[in-house]
Amino acid sequence: MRERVGIYVHIPFCLSKCAYCAFASWPCLRPPSLYPAAILAQARQMAALPWSRDRVFSTLFIGGGTPTIYPAATLKPLLSGLREIFNFVPAPEITIESNPNTLSLDLLQSLRQAGVNRLSIGIQSFNDDLLKGVGRSHTRQEALQALAWAGKAEFTNVNIDLIYGLPGQSMQSFAADLTLALEFAPAHLALYQLTLEEGTVLARAMADQQLHLPEEDQVIEMELAAQATLGRAGYEHYEVANFCRPGRQCRHNLNYWQNGSYLGLGAAAVSCLSGLRISNVASPGRYQRQLNSGQAPYAEVEALGRAASFRETVIMGLRRCQGVKIAELKQRFALTPQGYYQEILDELVVDGLLLIDQERMALSQRGLALANQVLHRLV
Ligand code: SF4
Structure with a gap:
């Protein structure tokens, strides 16, 4: 049987930069229109590798950044192009990451029609003051609306991302976020502990003693309380930060945690092809230019011992x-x-x-x- 592997596509654009974000993401109101074509160009290059020809793809994960910063008119051809270029299993898991204020009912319905069957929404908190405090560009109301639309568009496999340990967050406030998230009965929840990454606005505020975070004990208490709440609600804790209803693990991420192989398309994406790690250039402009001139957009190729x-x-x-x-x-x-x-x-x-x-x-x-x-x- 041919090895089953995944494809990750990185869309490194967001409406604004969150204060804690150290990901490869650039703020912009209008993402570059030619970037998706560059992704398809890299997809064709990588599909031609002998390694790819011997494999079948079982998951596709469009992550970011904020992939839904692009309209349906851009995302649909990107998805259909990838499905034409690669040899997928009959029912692949296809995930797209999103932020609430980039979603609409129309966009969600279009994504469903295009074969997306797993929607991940970066809600982080339902508390407007906490969202503002870390520079999130959406509100509680937009998050609630996005979840309602996801249901209407018949997404049955929805992930909600929440963060705990936010500046000014109390146990009660995090518990309220979790309770509200559970009202939507998501198939999957990812609970991330806030970390201060070098070079971020929050890390600088911390260095200037301008940031007040919950104490470490309190953060651990939030995590343990959340584990108990989710356990009682029937969720399986299957990874450090991830919880799901039975059978609803993220198949794409399970492959990472098993250190399986995957292809990474897009600026700053990484591929791991049976122990050969290939990192793409981080700059989206350079990524596009290299592909336009027919070159592979690699920054580094490393064989892992x-x-x-x-x-x-x-x-x-x-x-x-x-x-x-x-x-x-x-x-x-x-x-x-x-x-x-x-x-x-x-x-x-x-x-x-x-x-x-x-x-x-x-x-x-x-x-x-x-x-x-x-x-x-x-x-
Ligand atoms: S939405 Fe996500 S990727 Fe974009 S800036 Fe915020 S944390 Fe970073």
Whole structure:
């Protein structure tokens, strides 16, 4: 059977730049009209690789940035072009990321017709003051409207992104966000802890002592309370930040967490082709120019060695609540976590952050709440 892999498409444009955002995204009111054609040009280049010809694509994820900054008239041909260029399974999972104030009922209905069957909405909070505090460009009302339209457009697989640990956010305020999100019975919820990334407006405000974040204990309390609420509501906690109704895991992301192969199209996108990592140039203008002149838009091509691939597989796999299977790692890399990491693992176990038995290694509940710090020690 041919290996099933995914395709990620990066649309790096947003209406404005959020204060915490360190992603490859550029604010603009009108995204460049020729960028989608450049994506299709790269798609044709990559589809011609022998690697692609031997594979079948089971997921397509249009992420950003804010892909829905483009109108249906642009997104529909992009989707149909990708489906013509690549060999997809009969019912691929096709996700698009969005922000509430770029959605309309018309756009959502068009996306459904174009085959998009999973909608991810970056709501982050339903509290207007908190949204404003981190420079989000939408309001609570727009978020509620977007969710209502998603239902009307018959999206049955909707993900809601929420953030906790926002400046000025209380336990009660986060609990209220979660309760309201659950009223829409989304198939999937992603709960992200706010992190201060270098170079962002929030990181600068922190350095200037102008930022008041909830205490770390309070943030962990928010996370543990959310896990309990979602558990009671029937959601499975399957990855550090991700919860779903039974059977509604994001298939595209599961492939990343298993350190599987994928193609990345668009500026700043990364591909991983059986251990060969290819990073595209980050600048959208340069990306377009290189493709217009017939060149591959690569910034870096790197072959990952056995040890690096092993580490990545462990780190990505530990993001899943079920953790990693030790026998599978041994079979794939001829390495075991105990042999490779030695005393680091003992320290994590003693600190109550990691659980290991003969078969598996997984983060404990506290380890999941502190996942970024724990996984950093295994890099
Ligand atoms: S909408 Fe997302 S990608 Fe765009 S600026 Fe905000 S956080 Fe960054």
